[in-house]
Amino acid sequence: MSQQAVHFAPFNVSVDISFWQELGSRKLDVLKLSTPEIPVTGVFIAGADGKTPGEVRLDRLSLEGHLEGKDSKEVLVYGRVLNFNTLEDFKKFDRIGAAQKVAAEVEEAAASFSTVSGRFPLTALTRFLVLSFMDLKKYKVHYSVTVPAVHHEDPNCAVSLERLPEAVSEALTSTQRDRLLQFTETDQHSLTSPQVYAIDLSSPSDVPPVALRDGPDMAAACSQQQEEVGGKSVFLVLVDPCGADGVLSWVWRNFFLWFSKTLSAGGKGGNWYCRVLVKKCKGFTEENFKLWTIRIPEYPQPGKSVPAAGWLFFLSGPGKKSSTVSSLDLAHFLDATALQANAVELNVKLIKWRMVPELEPERISQLQFLLIGAGTLGCAVARGLLGWGVRHFTFVDSGRVAMSNPVRQSLFTHKDAAAEGCSGLPKAVAAAERLREVRPDIHAEGVKLEIPLPGHTATAAPHPPPGGQEGSAGLLGSVQKVRSLLESHDVVMLLTDSRESRWLPQVLLAAASSSSSSSQADSSSPHQNGVEGKAGARAPLGVTVALGFDSFLVLRHAWGDPEGPTGRKKMGCYFCNDYAAPADAQANRTLDQQCTVTRPGVSSMAASLACELLASAVQHSGGFGAPPTTEDRGDVGCLGAAPQAIRGFLNDFRLSPQQTDPFEHCIGCSDGVVKAVQEEGDEFLLRVLRDPVELERVSGLSEFKEREARRAEAMATQMGKEGGVGGVEGGVGDGGLLSLEEDDEEDAFF
Ligand SMILES: [Zn+2]
Incomplete structure (x- = not known):
C-alpha cells in the first residue's frame, strides 16, 4: 500500500x-x-x-x-x-x-x-x-x-501507516490476542507511561514478552524485523488519550521522535516498523483495541533542522x-459585585507597583468607620474612603434629606429629598443605602440619632419610648448609644456642622484613648497601632472636620500615650482653642447663621484631605498614634507627612499643616474633663448636657477665666497709671482673648 x-x-x-x-x-x-x-x-x-x-x-x-x-x-x-x-x-x-x-x-x-x-x-x-x-x-x-x-520537514520522513489499523480479533489469533491483552490489561499506568515490548507472537504462549528498556535493547529486538512486518515484533502498547478513531493523540508525536532517536543511539539507523497496540481510552472493551502497523522514520541527521509545529x-x-x-x-x-470589588482592590494595589511599594492598603481598608454627620462632609468622606477600599461604614445623623441637599451632598438624589411627601428620607439611612448602591458588597448602615448637645436637653431625647419617657432617660439612652457606637468602630469621623455636637464624641474618644493607653502597657502588642480593624484596636481614633465659609479644618485626635517611648508632644484637640463651654449655639441665630453657609468646594476639599490625612497616618508604623509630622518631615510613613491638623483657606488658596498645643483647661481633652468622664461616666456627662457651666468648672476654665480677667484688669489699671490709651477695649470682656494672644497662643480654629 x-x-x-x-x-x-x-x-x-x-x-x-x-x-x-x-x-x-x-x-x-x-x-x-x-x-x-x-x-x-x-x-x-x-x-x-x-x-x-x-x-x-x-x-x-x-x-x-x-x-x-x-x-x-x-x-x-x-x-x-x-x-x-x-x-x-x-x-x-x-x-x-x-x-x-x-x-x-x-x-x-x-x-x-x-x-x-x-x-x-x-x-x-x-x-x-x-x-x-x-x-x-x-x-x-x-x-x-x-x-x-518536533517533526521532520521531509514528508517522507513522517511517521506513516504501513497497514490500516486492524481489529485485534482479525489481526491476531485468539491465542496471540489473549497473550497480548492479558499482559497489557495488567498495566494500570499505561496512559502515563507507555511501555515498549518485544513479543514473538508465533512463539509458544509461555514465552514472556520482553520489556525494552533503552536504545540497544530496542535496536536488538528490532534488527530481525527491519525488513519484515509480522512474526516477532516490537510492540508499542499505548493507551491513547485521544478518543477519536483513526488518529493518534498529539502527545505521541514526540514519543515517536524519542523512539527513533533512541534506536539511532542504539546503533541502528534507518526506518523502523512497529506494531502499536492502541487502546482507545473511551472504553477498554475489545473493539477499542486496534493494531497499528507503522513506520517510524530514521531520526534526522545531526544538524538537520527539526522544526517545531507551532x-x-x-x-x-x-x-x-x-x-x-x-x-x-x-x-x-464574574458577577458585577465581584468585578467591582476586584477593580477597587486593583486600584489600590496598583499604587504598590511603582509608586509606593511599601504601602499596606489593609491598614486603612480593614478599618471600620463611624461617620457622625451624613451631610456634605459625611457623603464626601464616605466616597473618599471607598476609594481606599474601606468596606465598613456606619452613618449617624438625625436629619432628613432636604431639597437643598442633593446638589452638595454627593450621595443623595432628588428622589431622596422628595420621598415621604417631600419630607425626605432619613439622612443616615439614605446615605448607607446610596453607598451600597455605589459598592454593593460593603457593610453600610445608618443610625438615626441626634447627638446630645450641652445645653440642649430639650432636643436630646430622639428615641422616647412609647408612653413618653422624655428627659434624662432619653438623654441617657442617647449618650449610651453614642458610646456604644464609638466603641464598636475603629475610626470616628466628626463631620457635623456645629461645634457643640462634637463635644460628646470628643470627650468620649479622649477618655477611651487615655484609659486604654494607661491600661495597656505592652507597647509591643501588634494591636498597639490600632490599624488592624476592630478586633485589634484599643480605642477608636477620632478625626474632626469643620468648615467655615471659605476655610476648613481637618484634625486628627491625639491617640494613645503621648508620654510613651516616642517622647512626642501631647496634641491638642478641636476645643483646645475655645474659651467657653459649648452652649445652645442654634438659638437666636438668623437663617444664614443656622445653615452651614460655605463655598461649595470647601466640603469636598476638606473631606478629601481628611481621608488622605488618615491614610498617611495609618501607614506610619505608629498607626493611630503616628507622631504629627514636623517641618523637617523626619519621621514619616510611606505616604509622606501626616500633620496633626490641616487648615485650608480658599480666599488665598492656601493649605497650612498645623499642630495644636493642648490647653490645660480644655473642655474637650483636659485632664480634669477626661478624669471626670472616666470616673463619673454618664453621671458627669448628663450633668454637663443639662448645664454646660459644669464643664467650665470641671475643666478649670471658669477659674482660669476669672484669673485672666483679673490680670487684664490689673494691666488696664497699670496702663492707665502710665497714661497709655486704648489697647484694652474689646479684649478684656471677651473671655481674656487679648491675654491669650499675648501668650502667643494659636488662633482659635473657628
Ligand atoms: Zn482639647
Whole structure:
C-alpha cells in the first residue's frame, strides 16, 4: 500500500477561569512588574466520549503544582506561563523562537532519557508554553499556547501507516490476542507511561514478552524485523488519550521522535516498523483495541533542522477566522459585585507597583468607620474612603434629606429629598443605602440619632419610648448609644456642622484613648497601632472636620500615650482653642447663621484631605498614634507627612499643616474633663448636657477665666497709671482673648 501519514489529533488546551484569576492575583500581589516564566502543571484529560482528542486543562491548582490526580485517566503535563506587562510586549514576542526553545527541551529530554523499567513517562516528552497579557483593568486576557511537536520537514520522513489499523480479533489469533491483552490489561499506568515490548507472537504462549528498556535493547529486538512486518515484533502498547478513531493523540508525536532517536543511539539507523497496540481510552472493551502497523522514520541527521509545529489555533467564534491568540473576557464569568470589588482592590494595589511599594492598603481598608454627620462632609468622606477600599461604614445623623441637599451632598438624589411627601428620607439611612448602591458588597448602615448637645436637653431625647419617657432617660439612652457606637468602630469621623455636637464624641474618644493607653502597657502588642480593624484596636481614633465659609479644618485626635517611648508632644484637640463651654449655639441665630453657609468646594476639599490625612497616618508604623509630622518631615510613613491638623483657606488658596498645643483647661481633652468622664461616666456627662457651666468648672476654665480677667484688669489699671490709651477695649470682656494672644497662643480654629 502507499504510505499514509499517521494523523495526529490537534492539541487542545483549555484554560479554566480560575487559572486566570489566580494568575491575576499573583500578578497584583507577588509578580507586580516582573515577568518570570512560571512553572505550570496541566492535567491531561482523556477524550473519553469517543470524539474529542483529549486536552490539557489548566486551572487554579496548575500554578501550585497539581497532586497526582486520583482519576487514572489523568496525566500531568508540565509547562510554563509567561505573562507580559503590556499588550505590545505580548504581540512582539518572538513566538517562533519560543516554540523552538521548548521543542529543543523536548529533544534534549529525548536524547538523555533512559529507563530501567521499560516504562516511558509520557509527560517527559510533552511541554507547553503559555504567553499571556492580562488587562486587569478591563478584565480581558489575551493568550497563546504552544505545545511543540518536533517533526521532520521531509514528508517522507513522517511517521506513516504501513497497514490500516486492524481489529485485534482479525489481526491476531485468539491465542496471540489473549497473550497480548492479558499482559497489557495488567498495566494500570499505561496512559502515563507507555511501555515498549518485544513479543514473538508465533512463539509458544509461555514465552514472556520482553520489556525494552533503552536504545540497544530496542535496536536488538528490532534488527530481525527491519525488513519484515509480522512474526516477532516490537510492540508499542499505548493507551491513547485521544478518543477519536483513526488518529493518534498529539502527545505521541514526540514519543515517536524519542523512539527513533533512541534506536539511532542504539546503533541502528534507518526506518523502523512497529506494531502499536492502541487502546482507545473511551472504553477498554475489545473493539477499542486496534493494531497499528507503522513506520517510524530514521531520526534526522545531526544538524538537520527539526522544526517545531507551532502555536495552537483558537476559533474566535462561529464563522470567524481562527487565530493563535485567544481573547477572553473575564467579566462574563464574574458577577458585577465581584468585578467591582476586584477593580477597587486593583486600584489600590496598583499604587504598590511603582509608586509606593511599601504601602499596606489593609491598614486603612480593614478599618471600620463611624461617620457622625451624613451631610456634605459625611457623603464626601464616605466616597473618599471607598476609594481606599474601606468596606465598613456606619452613618449617624438625625436629619432628613432636604431639597437643598442633593446638589452638595454627593450621595443623595432628588428622589431622596422628595420621598415621604417631600419630607425626605432619613439622612443616615439614605446615605448607607446610596453607598451600597455605589459598592454593593460593603457593610453600610445608618443610625438615626441626634447627638446630645450641652445645653440642649430639650432636643436630646430622639428615641422616647412609647408612653413618653422624655428627659434624662432619653438623654441617657442617647449618650449610651453614642458610646456604644464609638466603641464598636475603629475610626470616628466628626463631620457635623456645629461645634457643640462634637463635644460628646470628643470627650468620649479622649477618655477611651487615655484609659486604654494607661491600661495597656505592652507597647509591643501588634494591636498597639490600632490599624488592624476592630478586633485589634484599643480605642477608636477620632478625626474632626469643620468648615467655615471659605476655610476648613481637618484634625486628627491625639491617640494613645503621648508620654510613651516616642517622647512626642501631647496634641491638642478641636476645643483646645475655645474659651467657653459649648452652649445652645442654634438659638437666636438668623437663617444664614443656622445653615452651614460655605463655598461649595470647601466640603469636598476638606473631606478629601481628611481621608488622605488618615491614610498617611495609618501607614506610619505608629498607626493611630503616628507622631504629627514636623517641618523637617523626619519621621514619616510611606505616604509622606501626616500633620496633626490641616487648615485650608480658599480666599488665598492656601493649605497650612498645623499642630495644636493642648490647653490645660480644655473642655474637650483636659485632664480634669477626661478624669471626670472616666470616673463619673454618664453621671458627669448628663450633668454637663443639662448645664454646660459644669464643664467650665470641671475643666478649670471658669477659674482660669476669672484669673485672666483679673490680670487684664490689673494691666488696664497699670496702663492707665502710665497714661497709655486704648489697647484694652474689646479684649478684656471677651473671655481674656487679648491675654491669650499675648501668650502667643494659636488662633482659635473657628
Ligand atoms: Zn482639647
